[in-house]
Amino acid sequence: MTYLGKILIVVGILLILLGIIFIFGIKIPYLGKLPGDIFIKKENLAFYFPFTTSIIISILISIILWLITKK
Secondary structure (H helix, E strand, C coil): CHHHHHHHHHHHHHHHHHHHHHHCCCCCCCCCCCCCCEEEECCCCEEEECHHHHHHHHHHHHHHHHHHHCC
C-alpha cells in the first residue's frame, strides 16, 4: 500500500504542474496539433478531439509510472 500512496502523490504533483502550464499559457510546440487529432468545424459546430496527443501523453505517463515503480 505504501507504493500506491507514493504514486498518488507523484501523479497529483504532475497534474498540478500540468494545470499550471495550461493556466499560464506556456505553449508546447505541436501539442494538440498533431496529425491524427480530430478537428471538425461547421457553421454552428466546432468539435476538437486530440486523439494522437492523448495517446502520446498516455505513453509518457505510463513510462514515468513504470520508472517510479521499478525496483
